[in-house]
Amino acid sequence: METKSNDENQEHKGNLLMVEDDPGIARIVRDHLRRENYSVTWATTGLECWKDFCNGDYDLVLVDLMLPEMDGFTLSKNIRLKSEVPLLIMSARSEDESKVRAFGLGADDYITKPFSLTELSLRVEAHLKKFRKYQGDRDEESHLLSFRGGFTIDPVLKQAVYDNELLTLTSKEWSLLLLLATHPGRHFTKNELYEHVWQQEAMDGGNTVTVHIKSLRAKLNENIRSPRYIQTVWGSGYRFIGES
Known part of the structure; x- marks a missing residue:
């Protein structure tokens, strides 16, 4: 796991958790999102990401599917059982079967590698906006x-x-x-x-x-x-x- 905060003088847009076992892809995505003023925690295995999620506070999770220790499908299922936080799948698997399974487990979005970093930013921003509105509505309800x-x-x-x-x-x-x-x-x-x-x-x-x-x-x-x-x-x- 690697975590880094943004410059305090910049507007902080949110805390993101990313799991990606390819260091090259992970660094590109992480650095881009940090330039967009997000804090990004990077996990390299599914199990590490699950532990990070349970012990942290995140606004959105970026999930690769083919992961060591715990695959992205199982990870997504576990996260969705615990939270309604947005789940954005980013995977090289483009077949419909994988997409259907991911959405069935509670994923909110699915982006196929290789993808545009600009498109990724737009999707992250859109899901965060939608989730924060949902949280505001939920705060008005009783949790008992x-x-x-x-x-x-x-x-x-x-x-x-x-x-x-x-x-x-x-x-x-x-x-x-x-x-x-x-x-x-x-x-x-x-x-x-x-x-x-x-x-x-x-x-x-x-x-x-x-x-x-x-x-x-x-x-x-x-x-x-x-x-x-x-x-x-x-x-x-x-x-x-x-x-x-």
């Missing part, structure tokens, strides 16, 4: 998640209350709960949960996820045979079934 049975989740304060009691959750339990609850009905495999929460490739993370889900269920007084909130998809993973 409420479910039957006296269970509420506050993503802003990072608190969960069950039966009028504040739950004491570990950071991993909180991350698992928030991911599941903000995507109700979606089936997550144990590997997906592990990669998203632990920010590592899922070699054998199934048991780890199971232990944390068990602890989370205990704090919710959850009956595994008739769950109200977290349902087991046998032999695979979990889904959130709490009723709003």
Whole structure:
């Protein structure tokens, strides 16, 4: 990872995260965007980018598809589960199948290499403008998640209350709960949960996820045979079934 801020006397347009394993292309894009008064963090692998995203605050992410450690498709899926930040794919793969898959995973735009740096700047600026308007609209709405049975989740304060009691959750339990609850009905495999929460490739993370889900269920007084909130998809993973 390499990060550099813009000149303080220049107007700062936003924080960008870019993942590109080709140093030549990455330096050209990075230097161009910095001249456009963006701060740019450059990651060289998908996993490095995912860690940077989880630990930073970015306005837009530029994603290559063919990456070591974690490919761009998986990276895009993980980012979209966590955030609505604009995702701009920049790839040498021009076939429709790749584009359809990328957009299906939540990408906002797709630009094929080689591309014009001027066009890239215009697309980045357009998506940032649209996203900032969306954020402004969202700020006027309530972020509190409420479910039957006296269970509420506050993503802003990072608190969960069950039966009028504040739950004491570990950071991993909180991350698992928030991911599941903000995507109700979606089936997550144990590997997906592990990669998203632990920010590592899922070699054998199934048991780890199971232990944390068990602890989370205990704090919710959850009956595994008739769950109200977290349902087991046998032999695979979990889904959130709490009723709003």
